[in-house]
Amino acid sequence: MTQRGRNALLLTPAGLWLLVMLVLPLLVVFVFSFGERGAAGGYVPAFTLEQYANLPARWTAFKNTLILAPLGTIAALLIAYPLAYFLAVRCAPRWRTSMLILVIVPFWTSILIRSYAWIFILGGRGLPALLETIGINDVRFINTPFAVLVGIVYGYLPLMVFPIFVSLDKLDKRLLEASADLGSTPWRTFRQVTLPLSTPGVATGCMLVFILLMGEFLIPAILGGGKVFFVGNALVDLFLQSRNWAYGSAVAMTLVIIMLITVSIYMKFISRLGGHRDDVSLM
């Protein structure tokens, strides 16, 4: 078999999978988005832009997603970076593995159950009750954007920690000594050496979390209580409740397009930021 043939063979399973599970369904959604809703729901073939014209009706879902997904990503980054830094740079090697396991432990329980736990923590008898004891009354967390934000940051934190940990772990610690040796204070060493060299991890983590957050529906459904909903929730509603497949398809296509645009802008920005590729060895 030729090299080309072997390469084709390697790509076949994944290619087929993508074709059947992603490309074809996406095509279906694309076609549906120009159709109409049948009398009893579902889809009737047509060619109309009516569904897209109706998009502003779902503006709130888009607004919530477009505010909370980036905000959640940034919040996760701000919490994950110091943690990853501690694990990779400061933590004694003999503790590192156990600490890393602790980061993954939450994944052993379903996100559904963990999100329910947050209902109790943020609900009336949780944090607000605790705050009342110190005289802060009438605080509401549950079913607010804040609750959703807490939920998504909590749920996606490990996905942010790991890529950053890996890039910081790979960072040659002698570079930090070299920087100190050349007269750089610890803070400047962080800004001029550690941070730039960990951008690949930060970029990967942010991308991963952001893309997943754009499609999130479970956490807003549980912690937003129908008040704070994402595009994902709108889709569940349109496809499963009101059975307006054509309109649902238009909303889905719009989300895909927004995602493509933001991600490609983001990639451009990142590749300009990190002039060097991290596949280049330090030697």
Added chain:
Amino acid sequence: MSVAIQTIAELRGVTKIFGDVVAADSLDLAIGEGEFLSFLGPSGCGKTTALRMLAGFEKPTKGEVLLDGQVVNDLDAHRRPVNMVFQHYALFPHLSVSDNIAYGLRQQRPRIERKIISAKVEQALETVRLGGFGPRRIWEMSGGQQQRVALARAIVNEPKLLLLDEPMAALDRKLRKEMQIELQNLQRQLGITFVLVTHDQEEALSMSDRICVMEGGRIVQVGSPRELYDTPRSRYVAGFVGTSNFFDATVTDASPNHITVQMASGRQLHGTPEIPIDTGQAVCVSIRPEQIALTRAERAAEAALPVTIHNRIFLGEHTEYLARNEALGDFLVLVPRQAELNEGTFNAGEQAFVSWDEGALLILEK
């Protein structure tokens, strides 16, 4: 050779303990301004620890580190006027060659003007013969070039001490030779004090004004390369600085300047001591291979020992023989080309005699 006039750095009873390992054991050493000093020893002898304490990466457990007469134990690395060339260079991969070199200058406060920085960087690049390489990326540079960048990055700051941690370890032999000459020239040209750490005796011998030989966290002997070679104090030093033939012996007569020792075989030899010696003391005698004369029976001196030739290796300017004496064992003999031309080549299995001047026999600590 520059002579140490003024002390620029000093270790006073410096001890460093990691856990239960004593990495450096009460080191006392004064480093003179403008000298080229090497710490020589095998890995784990404490030489790197000594260097790192000078750099400020490690704090002594006991004792004092002085720079320019000031105790700097508590001065962080980034505040010390000392720069280091790291073993694997530790160049910043995200910065260009120029930015790497400018890094130290840019950390200085008050800030240095951009124009001055770029002029200094250019000059440093010229000094290490990398003019025009400034905009390059680090990974576009070869190993030898990277080493020059590391050197330029350190010297551009005009440090009081330039510390070099096994800087040639990653270079091939030919490049290493070139760099040794270049480093030496650079040191004379800049007048900066160089402190080198190496396990390569050839490197230490060829470049240093003084060598500090270390073993097990202690300084065993400090001296010029010639002193260490000619008058090593112990078997360890003699073995580390050059090669030698060693034999165990017991002192039978300890007159000043003339010592008689008795070998295990009962044979008596005479030599000069480098250390205070008592009668009855167990010592080690050393004879350098190039100080042994290899002769045929008819020309042999009275005191010559009979040997059988076992092996011959032609090295160009020298021929190395392995000769065996029944009672004493193996001798490594280095015969210069000229002597060999006079005496003729010896073949394996041939009988010959070895002899040496009395002064060549060194009596050392075991």
